[in-house]
Amino acid sequence: xxxxxxxxxxxxxxxxxxxxxxxxGQREVFCGLTxxxxxHRKIQDAFFLVVGSRTCAHxxxxxxxxxxxxxxxxxxxxxxxxxLAGLADANTELDRVVTQLLARRPDIKLLFLVGSCPSxxxxxxxxxxxxxxxxxxxxxxxxxxxxxxGIETTFTQGEDACLASWVPSLPAAPAAPPRxxxxxxxxxxxxxQMRRTFAEIGAGEVDFLPPRRSTEPPAVxxxxxxxxxxxxxxDTARALEARGARHVPAPFPLGARGTRDWFRAAARxxxxxxxxxxxxxxxxxxRAERALITYRERLAGKRLFLFPDSQLEIPLARFLAExxxxxxxxxxxxxxxxxxxxxxxxxxxxxxxIVEGQHxxxxxxxxxxxxxxxxxxxxxxxxxxxxxxxxxxxxxxxVFTPIQGFEQAADLAELFARPLLRRTRLVA
Amino acid sequence: MQLTLWTYEGPPHVGAMRVATAMRDVHYVLHAPQGxxxxxxLFTMIERLPRRPPVTYxxxxxxxxGSDTATLFxxxxxxxxxxxxxxxxxxxxxxxxxxIQDDPGGLAxxxxxxxxxxxxxxxxxxxKENWGAAETFYRVVxxxxxxxxxxxxxxxxxxxxxxxxxxxxxGPTALGFRHxxxxxxxxxxxxxxxxxxxxxxxxxxxxxxxxxxxxxDFNVLLYAETAGQAAQWLTRTFDQPCVRTVPIGVRATRAxxxxxxxxxxxxxxxxxxxxxxxxxxxxxxxxxxxxxxxxVFVFGDATHAIAAARVAAExxxxxxxxxxxxxxxxxxxxxxxxxxxGVEALISDDYLEIEAKVAELQPELVLGTQMERHVAKRLKxxxxxxxxxxxxxxxxxRYSPQMGFEGANVLFDTWVHPLMMGLEEHLLTMFRGxxxxxxxxxxxxxxxxxxxxxxxxxxxxxADAVAxxxxxxxxxxxxxxxxxxxxxxxxxxxxxxxAERALSQITVETxxxxxxxxxx
Ligand code: SF4
Ligand code: SF4
Numbered sequence: 001x002x003x004x005x006x007x008x009x010x011x012x013x014x015x016x017x018x019x020x021x022x023x024x025g026q027r028e029v030f031c032g033l034t035x036x037x038x039x040h041r042k043i044q045d046a047f048f049l050v051v052g053s054r055t056c057a058h059x060x061x062x063x064x065x066x067x068x069x070x071x072x073x074x075x076x077x078x079x080x081x082x083x084l085a086g087l088a089d090a091n092t093e094l095d096r097v098v099t100q101l102l103a104r105r106p107d108i109k110l111l112f113l114v115g116s117c118p119s120x121x122x123x124x125x126x127x128x129x130x131x132x133x134x135x136x137x138x139x140x141x142x143x144x145x146x147x148x149x150g151i152e153t154t155f156t157q158g159e160d161a162c163l164a165s166w167v168p169s170l171p172a173a174p175a176a177p178p179r180x181x182x183x184x185x186x187x188x189x190x191x192x193q194m195r196r197t198f199a200e201i202g203a204g205e206v207d208f209l210p211p212r213r214s215t216e217p218p219a220v221x222x223x224x225x226x227x228x229x230x231x232x233x234x235d236t237a238r239a240l241e242a243r244g245a246r247h248v249p250a251p252f253p254l255g256a257r258g259t260r261d262w263f264r265a266a267a268r269x270x271x272x273x274x275x276x277x278x279x280x281x282x283x284x285x286x287r288a289e290r291a292l293i294t295y296r297e298r299l300a301g302k303r304l305f306l307f308p309d310s311q312l313e314i315p316l317a318r319f320l321a322e323x324x325x326x327x328x329x330x331x332x333x334x335x336x337x338x339x340x341x342x343x344x345x346x347x348x349x350x351x352x353x354i355v356e357g358q359h360x361x362x363x364x365x366x367x368x369x370x371x372x373x374x375x376x377x378x379x380x381x382x383x384x385x386x387x388x389x390x391x392x393x394x395x396x397x398x399v400f401t402p403i404q405g406f407e408q409a410a411d412l413a414e415l416f417a418r419p420l421l422r423r424t425r426l427v428a
Numbered sequence: 429m430q431l432t433l434w435t436y437e438g439p440p441h442v443g444a445m446r447v448a449t450a451m452r453d454v455h456y457v458l459h460a461p462q463g464x465x466x467x468x469x470l471f472t473m474i475e476r477l478p479r480r481p482p483v484t485y486x487x488x489x490x491x492x493x494g495s496d497t498a499t500l501f502x503x504x505x506x507x508x509x510x511x512x513x514x515x516x517x518x519x520x521x522x523x524x525x526x527x528i529q530d531d532p533g534g535l536a537x538x539x540x541x542x543x544x545x546x547x548x549x550x551x552x553x554x555x556k557e558n559w560g561a562a563e564t565f566y567r568v569v570x571x572x573x574x575x576x577x578x579x580x581x582x583x584x585x586x587x588x589x590x591x592x593x594x595x596x597x598x599g600p601t602a603l604g605f606r607h608x609x610x611x612x613x614x615x616x617x618x619x620x621x622x623x624x625x626x627x628x629x630x631x632x633x634x635x636x637x638x639x640x641x642x643x644x645d646f647n648v649l650l651y652a653e654t655a656g657q658a659a660q661w662l663t664r665t666f667d668q669p670c671v672r673t674v675p676i677g678v679r680a681t682r683a684x685x686x687x688x689x690x691x692x693x694x695x696x697x698x699x700x701x702x703x704x705x706x707x708x709x710x711x712x713x714x715x716x717x718x719x720x721x722x723x724v725f726v727f728g729d730a731t732h733a734i735a736a737a738r739v740a741a742e743x744x745x746x747x748x749x750x751x752x753x754x755x756x757x758x759x760x761x762x763x764x765x766x767x768x769x770g771v772e773a774l775i776s777d778d779y780l781e782i783e784a785k786v787a788e789l790q791p792e793l794v795l796g797t798q799m800e801r802h803v804a805k806r807l808k809x810x811x812x813x814x815x816x817x818x819x820x821x822x823x824x825x826r827y828s829p830q831m832g833f834e835g836a837n838v839l840f841d842t843w844v845h846p847l848m849m850g851l852e853e854h855l856l857t858m859f860r861g862x863x864x865x866x867x868x869x870x871x872x873x874x875x876x877x878x879x880x881x882x883x884x885x886x887x888x889x890x891a892d893a894v895a896x897x898x899x900x901x902x903x904x905x906x907x908x909x910x911x912x913x914x915x916x917x918x919x920x921x922x923x924x925x926x927a928e929r930a931l932s933q934i935t936v937e938t939x940x941x942x943x944x945x946x947x948x
Contacts, residue, residue, distance in 0.1 A: 026504070027487045031463025051429075053523035053552055058438040059466045062474075077429045081553045084527075093429040100431055117461045117524035120490070150463030151490040151524070361511060380468030380480065387478030 018345060018352040020336060025359025028380055029309060029334050031150030032158025033114065034063045038400065039162055040073040042185045043210050045109040048074040049101060050148065051094060051126060052116030063396075073108070075101065079118055090124050091132075098133055098143075108141060110214035112162060115147040142214070144169070154334040156232040156310045156399065159185055163209060166217075167239035170209075173221030178270050180206045181218055181245065183237070184230030187402035188212065194253075194405060200280035201263060202272045209236075220245050225269045227262065229253060229404060231344070232311040234337050251343040253404045254312075254412060255319035256288035261343075284406040291410035292323060298417045300325035305367050307377035308332035308358050309395040316376070316398065317352065318344045324413055328352050329370050332363065374420060391419045434779045434799055436754040436817055440550035440560025441522045442467050446654070447564040448518055449481040449602035450630040454568075455514035457505045459497070459525035459532050462487040474820050475603050484508040488525075498530045505536050509543070516572065516635040517541060518564065520548035544635065546571050556777075558653040558729065559757060561601055565630055566657040572638040577665050584667040587645055593692035594624045594644045595671075598659050599651035600631035605732065605816040606830050607631060608823075610650060613832035614675065617685060618648075620699040623692045629655075642666035646691045650674065650831070651731050653755060676735035677743055678705050678836045705833040707840035711744055719844065723917075725750040725791035727774070727782055727800050728815025730758030732830070734765045736795045736814045739839055741769060750774065750789050752782065779803075790916035793847060798822075807916075810846035897926040899934045906936045921946045 033056055036048045050056050057076035077097045082088040094113075102108060111133075113126045126145040134143040146165035148158040163183065173179065180203055182194065191208055198206045207218030209226075224245035228237065231252055241247065250265030251258045260281050267277040304326050306313045313333045320326040328349065336356045338345070348354075355363070360381075367375060368388060375385050375392045382392040393416055403412040437443075441458060448456040449471050458464070465485050471477045486504045488497045509517060519536040533547025546567050550560045587593060597614060600607035611628060618625055626644040627637045641647075641662060646669040649659045662668050669691055675684035682700060689696035710716060724746040726737045733753045740746040751766040752774030753759070759775045766773035774785055783803045786794060794804040794811040798819045804811035813822065814830075829835040899907070910918050918939070925942035926934050 025487075026465075026485055027462040028465045028468070029462050030466055031461065033463060034466075054432075054435060054437075054439040054556065055441075055464060055523045055552065057432050057435050058442065059463055061434060062438075062470055063466055072433060076432045078432050079429055079553060081551075083429055084553055088429070090429070097429050097431045117463070118527060121493070121524055121527045149490075150461035151488065151493065154462065378469070379473045380465060381472075383472040383476060383478055384480045 018348050018350060018354055020354045020356055023355055023357045023359045023362070025357075026361065027154070027334065027358040028307075028360040028378060029358065030063060030155040030378075031059070031117075032148035032153030032155065032161055033060055033116065033150075034155050035148065035158030035162060036060055036074045036114065037063060038185055039159060039210070042188075042212065043110065043214055044212055045107060045214050046073065046112065047101070047105060047108040047110070048112045048114055049098065050074070050076040050114045050116055051119045051124060052076055052079065052114075053118045054078055056116045056118075073105075079122070084122065090122070091129060094124075094129055095133065095136075098137075102137060102141060111137075111141055111143045112165070113143065113145040114158075114162075115145065115149055115152075117149045117151050120147065120149050120151060142169070154311075156230070156312070157235075157335070159230070160233045160235045163233065164235035164239045166210070167220065167236060167243060170217050170243070171219040172243075173219035173223055175221070176223050178223050178225050179204070180248075180266055180270060181209060181220065181224050181226040181240075182206060182229050183209045183226050183240070184228055184233055185210055186229055186404055190402045190405050190408065193407055197263060197280065197284065197406075198266070201267055201277040202280075203266060203270055225266070227266050227269075228340060230312075231315055231337065231340055232335075234340065237340065249343065251318070251347070252312075252315040254315050254409075255323040256285050256292060256406060256409045257323055258315060258319055259288070259404070259406050259409065260285045288406040288409040292413055295410060295413035295417045296324050298420060299413065301327060302373040302420065303327045303329050303370070304416075305329045305370060305372040305375045306331045307363065307367075307375070307381060307395070308334040308355070309376075309378050310399050311335060311337070312395075312398055313376075314341050314348070314354070315344045318347050319412065320416065321349055321352070322347055323409075324416075326416075329372050330355060330363075330366065332356075332358065334358065374416060376416075391423050393419050430778075432778075436777050436779070436797065436799065437557035438467070438470075439523055439552050440555045440557060440563070441520060441548075441552065442470070443557040443560025443562070443654075444518065444520060444548055444550060444564040445471070445481055445483055446557075446561050446601040446603050447568065447630045448483065449477070450600065450632070451568075452632065452634040453515040454482060454518060454635060455508055455512045455516075456481075456483045456518040456520070457501070457508050457532070457536065458483055458485050458520060458522055459501050459530060460485045460487070460522035461489070461524050464522050464524075470603055474818055475823055476820070477602070481602070482512065482514070486525075493528065497525075497528055498535055501530055501532055502535050502539060505532075506539055506541075509539075509541050514543065516544045516546060516568070518546045518548055518568070520550055521552075523552035526552050544571055558755060561654040562657045562757075565601075565655055566661060568630070568635075569638055569641060569658040570661060572635050573641050573662070573665070576639055576642055578642075582665075582667055584645075587693075592622060592624045593646075593694065594626040595688070595692070596626050596641055596644045596647045596662075597628045598647050598649050598655035598662075599653075600628065601651075601654050602631070603816075603818055604631075604651070604654070605729075605814075605818055605822055606828065607651070609827055609829035610831040610835065612827065613829040613835055614648065614650065617675070617681075617699050617832055618688065621685065621689055621692060621694050621696065622698075623688060623694065642668065644668065646670065648688065652758065653729055653731060674731055674735055675831045676732070676835060677739035677839070678708050678833065679742060680735065680738070681705075681832055681836065705836050707743065707833075707836040710840055716745075716844075719847070720745045722746045722793055722847070723749045723789070723791045724793045724795060725786055725789055725800075726814070727752045727754075727794075727796040729753060730755040730762050732815035734762060735830075736839075737765060737769060739836070740795065740843070743836070744840070744843065746793070749791050750785060752776065752785070788920075790920060792914070793843065795843065812843045812846055897923065897931045897934050897938075900936075903934050903936050903939050906939055918943070 083090045115126050130143045130145040144165045146161040220243045222244035225248050226245050227248045248269040250262045253259040253262040317331040330353045332355045382394045385392050402408050471481045519532040536545045600611050648671045659670050671687050673684045675681040685696045685699045724740050730753045737748045737751045748769040753762045754777040763773040794800050795814045797815050801811045922942040
């Protein structure tokens with residue numbers, strides 16, 4: 001994913017964007033395979049088969065911090081010596097494994113073959129494999145492929161790659177009045193709340209990608225107006241545009257203001273009646289604002305340092321600064337999609353230090369030297385920083401918790417406030 | 429290609445990390461893509477270490493592949509040395525870097541760093557975590573201790589009588605199952621014997637400590653999985669005897685103490701008398717009679733599985749109905765142990781195969797890993813965890829060793845706790861109709877948490893191949909009166925009995941015919 005290469009309809013406004021420093025060095029981030037952890041729960045009839053190594057299997061098993069013991073809808077086809085030495089034909093082997101898997105899980109309707117670093121380095125062509133296997137197993141099972149490899153994707157980019165791989169085969173929408181499509185995996189409860197709000201503002205039927213069941217996919221076409229619910233969906237957006245859908249520029253639905261402006265952007269794109277929209281949004285916005293007050297008291301003036309993780313960092317930083325009056329020392333992001341984040345960037349304090357990419361050792365030095373009140377970082381760094389006396393919030397929780405929408409604004413604030421509160425409580 | 433849902437072991441470089449993280453003053457430069465940094469959280473979140481593992485990942489990306497990943501590696505190694513100033517540098521590749529063949533060892537040596545460089549070749553597509561740990565430790569020991577090695581054929585002179593006996597403790601690593609507590613238990617025993625601990629390795633050892641491993645009179649090997657290979661080399665090179673008895677359980681602890689005392693030429697009595705063990709007495713206490721013959725399935729790494737089976741059989745009076753291990757490297761030892769219980773060892777790292785075995789055997793207790801805990805939960809069989817792969821719960825805040833006399837007490841408590849208490853078991857059998865005290869109720873001392881909804885049918889367990897006879901409603905009702913923890917076995921036995929006799933129907937009488945037939 002490369003911003004410069006995209007033909008952008010809404011380029012970032014250079015005048016208002018804060019300064020961005022690009023760093024290269026060791027990156028302490030997950031690869032795109034990690035997205036499987038939430039995607040396999042979101043799409044209830046889909047299965048994710050990673051074609052990779054023992055490392056890949058171990059990553060997914062460990063990334064959530066603990067093992068997930070429900071019968072998983074993911075697995076790894078572990079490449080072994082025989083596949084590499086050419087003793088076994090990797091494609092034949094993959095077909096065998098897929099057949100074995102589908103026999104075991106007859107409930108599966110959509111299978112994603114997920115590429116990894118090893119499968120890419122040995123140039124195992126998963127798109128051809130997916131096409132071949134699709135023919136064999138259709139119509140019972142559809143088979144798609146995408147890359148979640150660490151050499152191509154960072155953490156949430158796995159979801160982007162997954163959704164982008166799905167877009168070309170979504171059904172075509174008939175010519176019809178504009179219809180809204182919300183893109184990005186959201187907790188079911190958030191999705192339900194949003195549907196209610198969209199109905200109230202008069203948006204009519206709204207689709208969500210990914211759908212909960214692969215057999216009920218949203219249709220796309222020239223009448224589709226898509227609104228991103230997540231900031232990391234560059235490839236998906238481009239794939240949708242290639243199907244004639246139009247992107248609705250908006251901030252992200254985090255916090256009371258972010259959510260309100262997100263709904264407003266949708267309303268404008270659908271040309272809804274402004275009074276009705278405001279009438280529906282106002283009480284929800286008010287309620288969310290009220291719920292934020294106690295957290296603003298706790299977080300106002302607090303100095304925050306965000307390590308790069310999920311690409312949610314920029315909208316989160318906006319929420320923290322704009323709605324909770326926190327101070328931002330540094331905002332890291334693994335990758336900065338300037339166009340999709342244009343509205344968020346414009347709302348950040350002008351002197352915000354944004355760091356794209358990572359050199360983890362230097363970043364840690366800066367962090368420790370700045371002695372922030374709260375560090376938002378990954379699981380590998382959190383406890384070591386705590387041991388140095390810093391207070392941390394592990395960022396993966398921001399991906400695994402419902403945080404979007406009006407009703408979750410205070411929950412999101414609470415996630416940042418809790419570590420600070422805990423510090424003040426513990427005496428031993 | 430192998431279809432894998434859960435793995436017992438990580439890749440071999442994670443084993444190398446367990447060694448590097450355990451040690452002091454070393455740094456590991458790993459040629460690997462960014463996603464592989466997940467391994468840090470195993471140490472910071474599962475073991476809750478307050479520091480990052482001493483590992484630098486090169487985190488190469490697709491765009492680097494075309495150009496120069498070798499330069500990237502050299503820069504990362506040089507920078508890591510400058511920043512951390514380790515006394516020794518370990519270098520190697522993860523699965524992806526192995527494919528691009530940059531030769532981290534050669535590249536790092538070419539840098540001419542002023543410290544020893546230990547190249548690690550860990551074939552990621554063949555080997556696994558424990559092998560990686562053993563190989564890493566062996567390489568570290570070999571490269572750092574070789575300069576101090578005596579000429580070949582060296583015979584260790586007798587220890588001067590005015591000097592205390594010294595030994596090394598080998599095996600404990602980072603992320604090990606109770607390694608921290610076992611180490612303390614073993615140190616306490618050695619203390620009581622008056623044996624001085626020279627070096628513990630890898631846990632807490634610096635490269636300088638490794639260099640002087642050969643000075644001790646003998647070695648104590650706690651975990652063959654991680655240090656067996658290094659211990660063997662030390663024996664060969666320095667003529668160092670090695671205590672290989674693993675002190676898990678009362679009897680093995682006694683044997684261990686006697687073995688150490690013999691090597692050290694000291695009196696075992698202080699250590700034998702020093703720590704009373706409650707577990708032997710509790711096991712003799714009459715209320716424990718109900719433990720007799722409990723059918724137990726044991727699975728884990730080789731060291732823990734073999735030890736657990738022995739303790740279960742000899743010290744708790746259980747019947748071992750299954751024994752297995754995912755440690756292929758020690759398949760021979762596990763098979764040998766299994767033969768002693770008249771069972772065939774299950775050597776497998778395919779979680780589905782183990783699940784199917786547990787479902788088939790319907791044991792009354794499972795002693796396994798976190799995976800088997802999950803399987804047992806689904807099958808509603810009590811379970812205790814005895815081995816890695818580790819979970820955050822396997823790092824209890826309190827002192828909770830597996831080894832030594834205190835370790836035996838811990839085993840007694842943790843294995844007996846999940847079981848229904850003796851008298852409760854009888855009452856349940858006698859008064860099946862009691863509306864509050866029925867078989868869906870959990871053991872009362874386990875609280876309501878254990879009263880989970882009936883486990884979903886084990887999806888993984890292959891359906892019984894034998895076409896079973898139909899149960900009459902009466903027979904089905906009678907079966908329902910049998911306590912749930914033996915009901916699975918009763919059903920299985922009855923169906924087998926019926927199948928062998930080609931019965932088309934199972935009646936109440938068939939049930940009791942089968943019971944008589946299979947009764948021991
Ligand atoms: S999706 Fe929007 S921001 Fe991205 S390239 Fe298209 S128009 Fe530009
Ligand atoms: S970074 Fe690559 S090799 Fe590592 S877990 Fe991710 S996909 Fe697998």
